[in-house]
Amino acid sequence: MNKITKLLVLSSIASATLFANDNLVVDFEKKRLSQNPNVKASNIKVFYKKELEVKGWYGYILDFDAVIQDKNMKIKDTLFSDGKVVATDLFDIKTSKSLKSTVVPNITDKYYQKSKLIAGNEKAKDKIVIFSDPLCPFCMQYVPEVIDFVSKNSDNIALYYYAFPLTHIHPASTTLSKLIDIAKIKLGQDAVLKAYKVDWQKHFEVSTTDDKTILNAFNKELQTNIKIEDLNKKDVVNSLEKEIALGDDLLVAGTPTIYINGEIDPTKELYKSLIKK
Structure with missing residues (x-):
């Protein structure tokens, strides 16, 4: 057997082993969820897999459909495995921090949509x-600080904005996110910055669900003439749903969440290093 053949055989064995390990993790999740009478899970599959710095260990994000309290939901769960055991969490013994935060998907090119560009140059490397x-x-x-930074370095950086309203904390943010998206048609990229500079709590509580109150405040502050029926147009509703879904795919859980050249930045400060002084 020549060297090339040996390498191909070893590669095939390694791939088969890794695939078998994936199946073991999926089987573990099926059994674990089946023990919870309040959860009916189906279509369990590996959504994302990442090799950890801990030798031999991988982090898995599993994606599945679930019925919880008669509600249909899409769920993502994180597990860890070295092919021999499965763990629901791993901790760094020095920092006591969970390694779950390191098992997150990176940005792909589909997130660099021209319609989401709010500052800078879409052809920029960064x-x-x-x-x-x-x-x-x-x-x-x-957000205004990042926009200002990118605007001052507009030839070298592209900045893309996705709405991710935390409706359970600020119910009014869903309507406000729609209005910002609609306003882009008239005001262009500047709609985002202008909206973020307004103190909206002068006009309404963040807990309000009164679309008319939010709309009147928005039209007054941004000098727009958006109608109440515009909020329920199919393309507006679908656009926000897609933005939220893209965030969900990245396991975005809080805001702001920022990615620099495809990778999440938990410090939220790395953008400042894009321009060397």
Whole structure:
């Protein structure tokens, strides 16, 4: 057997072993979920897999359909395995931090949509993607700062914005996110920055679900003339649903969440290093 043949055989064995390990993790999840009478799970599959810095260990994100309290849901769960055992979590013994935060998908090119560009040059090498809730207090300060930074370096960086309203915290953010998207047609990229500079709590509580109150405030502050029926147009509703789904695929759980050249930045400060002083 020549060297090339040996390499191919070893590669095939390794691939088969890894695939078998994947199946073991899926089987474990099936058995684990079946023990919970309140959850009916189906279509369990590996959504994402990442080799960890811990030798021999992989992090898995599993995707499945579930019925919980008569509600149909799409669920993602994280597990860890070395091919011999499966663990629901792993911790760094030095920092006591869970390794779950390291098992996250990276940005792909589909997130660099021209319609989501709010600052900079779409042909730039360095790309930033932000998922944000327009009523998140930190976001309201952070997003304008990033926009300002990119605008000052517009030839070298592209900044893409995705709405990710945290409806369970700020119900009004869903309507506000729709309005920002609609306003882009008239105001262009500047609609996002203008909306983030407004103190919306002068006009309504973040807990409100009164679309008319939110709409009147938005039209007044941004000098637009959006109608209440515009909020329920199919393309507007679908656009926001797609943005949220793209965030869900990346396991975005809070805002702001920022990615620098495809990788999540938990520090939220790395964008400043894109331009060397």
